[in-house]
Amino acid sequence: MKMTKRLFGIFTIPAAVLIVVLAVSRIQGVALFATEGNWVSFFRSVANVMLVTLALSINLNSGRFDFSIGSVALLSSVISATISIQYQLPVGIMLLLSVVLGAVFGFLSGLVYVIVKLPPIIVGLAMALFYEGLAFAVTGGYGVSFVNNTELVGFPSVRNYSLIIVAALAAVILIFDYTKFGYNYKALLSGQKVSVHIGIREIPNTLICYGIAGALMGAQGFITATNTGTIQMTLNFGSIGAMFAAFLPMFIGGYIGRYINDKIGCLLGAVSMGLVSLAYVRMDVDSSVQQIISALLLVCFLIFLNNEQKFKNLVKQGR
Amino acid sequence: MKKWRRLTAFLLTAAMVLMMACTVMAEAPEMDESETVKIGVLVSDTTSAEALAFRAYYEEYIQNQYNVNFMYSDELKDSAGEASAIDNFIANNCKAVISLSSFDRPAQIAQCSGAGVYYAVATGTLTDEEYEAAKTNEYYVGAIGPDLMTEYQTGYDMAKYFLDEGKTKFAIFGGAIPYYTDMHIYRAAGMLAAMCDVGEGSYKDATGMDIIGKIYEDGAVETGAIGNVEVVGYVGGYDMDDAWFGKCGEMAQTEGLEVILAVGNGSDFFGAAKGEGVQIASVDAYADSYKEAMEAGTLNYLAGKFSASIGPIFMATYSAVKGYPIRDAEGNALALSQGYWVADSAETFNTYYAVDSSKEEPAYTKEMLDGLFGSSYDDFAAFVSAYTFDEIQGLK
Structure with missing residues (x-):
C-alpha cells in the first residue's frame, strides 16, 4: 500500500473530526482548548474511551460480548481505593492494585464462561450483577470517598493520563502482536476450528483475554474514581452503560486498523471521540442533543462501512 | 325513693367510670404486638x-x-x-x-x-x-x-447563606432539572429568588416564585447576571459520561467562581473543585462521604434529610x-x-451525623x-x- 494512501486512511477520520469541531467551535466563538482543565478533560476522555474500547474489542473480536467489564472497573476500583485509604498507600500502588484486581475479576468472568459454557452475553450479564452486588456489599452500599486524600484526588493531569495511555497501549501491542499468545489469539480469530486442530489451546487463550480486558478496566475504574474522589454504587446493570461509549471508537479503530496497528486505530478512535466530547463541554451541548449526535455519528459510520464500495464507486464515477 | 336515688347515683357513677375508661382507652390505645x-x-x-x-x-x-x-x-x-x-x-x-x-x-x-x-x-x-x-x-x-414550598425555601436559605457572606459568583448544579423533577426545580428557583432579592435584580424578568415557571419553560437554569450577583455556570443531569464530567470540571474551574450550589447530590464536584477555593453547598442526606468532605472543607453547607x-x-x-x-x-x-437539618460547619455536621447514624438512640x-x-x-x-x-x- 502506498504511504500516502496509508496516511490518508490513518488520519482522515481524526483530522476530519478535528476540523469539524474546530470550525463549529469557532462559529460558536468558543476556544476548544482554552484552559489547562480542557486539556485534562480531553486526555481523561481519551484514556477512558481507549481503555474501554480495547477491553471491549479484545473479546468482541472473538465473538464474546462481555457485559461485565463496567462492573469489573467498579469492583476493582472500590477494593483498591478501600485498601489504599486504609493503609495510606501512594496513588501508584492504588493504580497497580486496581489493574491487578481488574485482571483477577476479568479472569474469573472468563473462568465462569468456560466452565458453564453458556453464551458469553448471559455469563457477562450474570457476572455484572454479581460484581455490582459484591461492590455494594463491600462498601455497605455507601461507596468509597477519599476527597480528603490530596494525593489520590490530585492524580488527574495531562501527564498522568498520557502515561496511562502510552503504558496501556504499549502493553496491549506487546502482548497481542509480539508474543505467542498474541499469535494464537490472531489464529483463533481467523479460523477457530483449524487453530484448535493444529494444537492452539483455546481455553487458556480465552481466559487470558478476559484477564487482560479486566486489567484495562481496572485502570479505567481507577481514572473514574480519582476524577471525583468518590465511587458511587450502582446496581441492576447500572455499570453496563460504561461500555456503550466504546462502540463508535471501536468501529473507527477497526477501520483505521486496515492501515496501521488496530490498537493504534483504537487510540485514534478514542482521540476522535475525545474531541467530540470536549466540543460538547466547551459548547455546553445539552445531553439529549449529545445523544442524538452520537447516535447519528454511529449510524452514519456503520452505513459508510457497510456501503464502502458503493461510496468508492460513486467517487470514481464522479471523477 | 331512696332506692331510686341510689340506683340513679350508681348508674351515673358507673356511666362516668365507663366514660373515663373509654376516654383513657381512646387516649392510649393498646398496641397489640402479638402478630408480625x-x-x-x-x-x-x-x-x-x-x-x-x-x-x-x-x-x-x-x-x-x-x-x-x-x-x-x-x-x-x-x-x-x-x-x-x-x-x-x-x-x-x-x-x-x-x-x-x-x-x-x-x-x-x-x-x-x-x-x-x-x-x-x-x-x-x-x-x-x-x-x-x-x-x-x-x-x-x-x-x-x-x-414543594419547603424545597423552594431550602434553596432560598442555601443561597441566602452565602449571599450574606458577601459571595456574588455562583454556579448551580441542577441535578434532575432536565428531567423536570419538581423538587429540584423548586430548590433552584429558591436559590435564584434569593439572588434576585439580595442582588436587586431579576432572573429572566422574574423574581420570587415566578422563577419556577421560567425554569419549567427551559428545563435548565440560564447563566448571567442577576443584579450585582452572577450565575457563572450551570450543569444539569446525571449523565456520568466524559462530557458530563468535563462540564462539571469546567464549571468548578470557572474564573471567579465562589460557590457551587447543588440542588441534589453534589459529591461529584468534590474532586473537580479541589484546590480551586470554591465552596460547595448540597442538598442530600447525612452520610459518611459528606462527613469527610465537611471535615476537609470541600463541602461547606448541607441541607440534609435525617x-x-x-x-x-x-x-x-x-x-x-x-x-x-x-x-x-x-x-x-x-x-x-x-424540612431538612442544615449544617454549615464540620462541628454541626458531626453532631447531627452522630445522632442520625445511631442505631441505639436515633x-x-x-x-x-x-x-x-x-x-x-x-x-x-x-x-x-x-x-x-x-x-x-x-x-x-
Missing part, C-alpha cells in the same frame, strides 16, 4: 446515601423495636415496576406499603386500596389534585415529607394497620411537611414514636412539625 406486621417498601433508588440511611433506620432500628418485617422492592425504574412490586407485596401478605417511589402515585394508591392494603408516602408529598382524590380513601394513610424522618410515617401506617388510623376532623388522611426513638400510636391528627402534626435537630432533641 409485614410492610412493603417501594424504592426507586437503592444506592444513594439517603436511600441507604432510610433503609438502615427501618431495618436496623424500627424492625428491632416493633414486631414488623420490612420487605423492600428492587430498584424501580417506572410505574410498571411499581405495580409489579406492589403485586409482589400483596402476594407476600404485606398489610401496608410505604412508598419512596413516585412514578405513578395515584396508581399505587388505587392498587393498594383495591387489595385492602394501607398505603403511605414517605419523604414526599402528593400534588394537591392527587391529595384531593385520595384524602378520604380509608387505605390511604397520608404523606410526610418536604413539600434518616429517622421516616419514623412518623411508619408509626402512622402501623397505627392504621392496628385499627387506629390518624385522621383530621373531616376524616382526611395525613398531609404534613417536614433522632426518633421508639419511646417518641409510641406516643404517636393512635394519636390525634393535631398531636401528630405538632410532633412532625418540630423537625429541627434542637426541637427533636428537646423532646427526648
Whole structure:
C-alpha cells in the first residue's frame, strides 16, 4: 500500500473530526482548548474511551460480548481505593492494585464462561450483577470517598493520563502482536476450528483475554474514581452503560486498523471521540442533543462501512 | 325513693367510670404486638446515601423495636415496576406499603386500596389534585415529607447563606432539572429568588416564585447576571459520561467562581473543585462521604434529610394497620411537611451525623414514636412539625 494512501486512511477520520469541531467551535466563538482543565478533560476522555474500547474489542473480536467489564472497573476500583485509604498507600500502588484486581475479576468472568459454557452475553450479564452486588456489599452500599486524600484526588493531569495511555497501549501491542499468545489469539480469530486442530489451546487463550480486558478496566475504574474522589454504587446493570461509549471508537479503530496497528486505530478512535466530547463541554451541548449526535455519528459510520464500495464507486464515477 | 336515688347515683357513677375508661382507652390505645406486621417498601433508588440511611433506620432500628418485617422492592425504574412490586407485596401478605417511589402515585394508591392494603408516602408529598382524590380513601394513610414550598425555601436559605457572606459568583448544579423533577426545580428557583432579592435584580424578568415557571419553560437554569450577583455556570443531569464530567470540571474551574450550589447530590464536584477555593453547598442526606468532605472543607453547607424522618410515617401506617388510623376532623388522611437539618460547619455536621447514624438512640426513638400510636391528627402534626435537630432533641 502506498504511504500516502496509508496516511490518508490513518488520519482522515481524526483530522476530519478535528476540523469539524474546530470550525463549529469557532462559529460558536468558543476556544476548544482554552484552559489547562480542557486539556485534562480531553486526555481523561481519551484514556477512558481507549481503555474501554480495547477491553471491549479484545473479546468482541472473538465473538464474546462481555457485559461485565463496567462492573469489573467498579469492583476493582472500590477494593483498591478501600485498601489504599486504609493503609495510606501512594496513588501508584492504588493504580497497580486496581489493574491487578481488574485482571483477577476479568479472569474469573472468563473462568465462569468456560466452565458453564453458556453464551458469553448471559455469563457477562450474570457476572455484572454479581460484581455490582459484591461492590455494594463491600462498601455497605455507601461507596468509597477519599476527597480528603490530596494525593489520590490530585492524580488527574495531562501527564498522568498520557502515561496511562502510552503504558496501556504499549502493553496491549506487546502482548497481542509480539508474543505467542498474541499469535494464537490472531489464529483463533481467523479460523477457530483449524487453530484448535493444529494444537492452539483455546481455553487458556480465552481466559487470558478476559484477564487482560479486566486489567484495562481496572485502570479505567481507577481514572473514574480519582476524577471525583468518590465511587458511587450502582446496581441492576447500572455499570453496563460504561461500555456503550466504546462502540463508535471501536468501529473507527477497526477501520483505521486496515492501515496501521488496530490498537493504534483504537487510540485514534478514542482521540476522535475525545474531541467530540470536549466540543460538547466547551459548547455546553445539552445531553439529549449529545445523544442524538452520537447516535447519528454511529449510524452514519456503520452505513459508510457497510456501503464502502458503493461510496468508492460513486467517487470514481464522479471523477 | 331512696332506692331510686341510689340506683340513679350508681348508674351515673358507673356511666362516668365507663366514660373515663373509654376516654383513657381512646387516649392510649393498646398496641397489640402479638402478630408480625409485614410492610412493603417501594424504592426507586437503592444506592444513594439517603436511600441507604432510610433503609438502615427501618431495618436496623424500627424492625428491632416493633414486631414488623420490612420487605423492600428492587430498584424501580417506572410505574410498571411499581405495580409489579406492589403485586409482589400483596402476594407476600404485606398489610401496608410505604412508598419512596413516585412514578405513578395515584396508581399505587388505587392498587393498594383495591387489595385492602394501607398505603403511605414517605419523604414526599402528593400534588394537591392527587391529595384531593385520595384524602378520604380509608387505605390511604397520608404523606410526610418536604413539600414543594419547603424545597423552594431550602434553596432560598442555601443561597441566602452565602449571599450574606458577601459571595456574588455562583454556579448551580441542577441535578434532575432536565428531567423536570419538581423538587429540584423548586430548590433552584429558591436559590435564584434569593439572588434576585439580595442582588436587586431579576432572573429572566422574574423574581420570587415566578422563577419556577421560567425554569419549567427551559428545563435548565440560564447563566448571567442577576443584579450585582452572577450565575457563572450551570450543569444539569446525571449523565456520568466524559462530557458530563468535563462540564462539571469546567464549571468548578470557572474564573471567579465562589460557590457551587447543588440542588441534589453534589459529591461529584468534590474532586473537580479541589484546590480551586470554591465552596460547595448540597442538598442530600447525612452520610459518611459528606462527613469527610465537611471535615476537609470541600463541602461547606448541607441541607440534609435525617434518616429517622421516616419514623412518623411508619408509626402512622402501623397505627392504621392496628385499627387506629390518624385522621383530621373531616376524616382526611395525613398531609404534613417536614424540612431538612442544615449544617454549615464540620462541628454541626458531626453532631447531627452522630445522632442520625445511631442505631441505639436515633433522632426518633421508639419511646417518641409510641406516643404517636393512635394519636390525634393535631398531636401528630405538632410532633412532625418540630423537625429541627434542637426541637427533636428537646423532646427526648
